[in-house]
Amino acid sequence: MSADRPPAYCDNALDRAAERRDDVAWLAEQKARKDAVFILLAGDRPVVAIDGEALRIRHGAGLAKSLGASEETMLLGLERAEEGTRPVFCAQVSAAVEEIEADIEAASSSALKLIDLRSLAMQGTLPDGDTGLLAQARSLSHWHATHRFCSRCGHETTMAQAGYRRDCPACSAPHFPRTxxxxxxxxxxxxxxxxxxxxxxxxxxxxxxxxxxxxxxxxxxxxxxxxxxxxxxxxxxxxxxxxxxxxxxxxxxxxxxxxxxxxxxxxxxxxxxxxxxxxxxxxxxxxxxxxxxxxxxxxxxxxxxxxxxxxxxxxxxxxxx
CATH class of the missing domain: 3.90.79.10 (Nucleoside Triphosphate Pyrophosphohydrolase)
Incomplete structure (x- = not known):
């Protein structure tokens, strides 16, 4: 692309750590890290923290738990942080809209809001790279939501490879995200x-x-x-x-x-x-x-x-x- 501003959703610098997706112990360690961050989605809309004029799409494990994050948590990858790298996960939440769009804490100036991806990209207020990260999270999450049953035998499938595969326990068919x-x-x-x-x-x-x-x-x-x-x-x-x-x-x-x-x-x-x-x-x-x-x-x-x-x-x- 030219030096002009590229289209939205293209900038994603995550290391997707594909070689570690079958390492169950490593994934558990990453999820338990204190600096692990979570992209949370309610349906197709990400949960966004609003701090004054700044928007944040990364949340801590505490908020993920309080909003009822799904057990099917997907690893998006590793991103650079102040000290090395930190894991970035995404998950669907079960909390109702009115529960989500409330103050994070009584003493906090931050609030949560559900904002669709198109509006976030149009506003242009997110830091560089965040729309690309949201594109990855939204696409992967949507695939899981719409491919819960095996297309070969109809049995319910289970998540594997940190979210990049679903397996059928009945006929052993593997299913992969589609683009x-x-x-x-x-x-x-x-x-x-x-x-x-x-x-x-x-x-x-x-x-x-x-x-x-x-x-x-x-x-x-x-x-x-x-x-x-x-x-x-x-x-x-x-x-x-x-x-x-x-x-x-x-x-x-x-x-x-x-x-x-x-x-x-x-x-x-x-x-x-x-x-x-x-x-x-x-x-x-x-x-x-x-x-x-x-x-x-x-x-x-x-x-x-x-x-x-x-x-x-x-x-x-x-x-x-």
Whole structure:
């Protein structure tokens, strides 16, 4: 990525300690450490401590216990601390919202609040690296919540490898967390960019096209297929530029640029309510919030914004296979 601010959720400096995940004794020692910290989630929303204008997502074992943290505690990894490294875990809590969103202590100025990941990223108030850590925690936690039963025999599964596997005691099938790859692409021809409006977007927002990859498909093939299906535009050379973890619930956005091989737009499926070619200067106006028609692009937390900004500032794509 360029020197410009990268999209949200990309910065995660944890040592995931994958080689220690089968060491049950070591994991117990790490969990019992006084400096161990816990990322706590209530459903899809992290528990955030508010200290004045500062936000904290790391909590101690005492708070985790008081909020009813699940026994299925997952190790996210090890992070640098003042003295060496400390373990970072995540867990779901069972406490009700009103129990969570209260003063931590009567004598404390801190309070707890549930704030969704998108809002936290949009606010930009968390320290560097914290949104990446939350993306890891949220994606992993969501997988456990939705894969409690074996897809082979239907028996209830148990957590293994510090949260990176679930095992079936009935048929011995192992199950691993999944990440869904999504191609997201800035398609251009010269000084014109292809942007569309999915039905879910706020009024006036136009963005790059995107879609899930299919089995047996390369990134380049997925880009060409999705653009053809959604907009009827043929695409030639394609290049992968960047990628972004997207924890809604657990995708990897593969940011690409591609050169259009045709210009006629024919909306094919129901993904888009509108799709247009925009001149570079018009996209610049949308990016800078000064478009005369009030049109705009997605917020900076997304890789779509990064792709659009890059195209506006760096010139037309020069993609090659």
């Amino acid at each position: 869904d790859p999504v191609v997201i692409m800035l398609i251009a021809e010269g000084d014109m960019a292809l942007l569309g409006r999915p039905h879910r977007l706020a009024e006036g927002v136009y963005t790059t096209l995107a879609g899930f990859m299919e089995p047996g498909e390369t990134i380049e093939q997925a880009v060409r297929r999705e653009v053809k299906e959604e907009a009827g535009v043929a695409v030639g050379p394609v290049r992968l530029l960047a990628n972004q973890p997207w924890p809604f619930p657990a995708s990897l956005m593969l940011g690409c640029e591609g050169e259009a091989a045709s210009r006629e737009i024919r909306l094919g499926d129901d993904e888009l309510e509108d799709c247009r070619w925009f001149a570079r200067e018009e996209v610049r106006q949308m990016l800078e919030g000064r478009h005369p028609g009030g049109l705009r692009v997605p917020p900076p937390i997304s890789i779509a914004h990064w792709l659009i900004r890059r195209w506006v500032h760096d010139g037309a794509p020069s993609a090659t296979d």
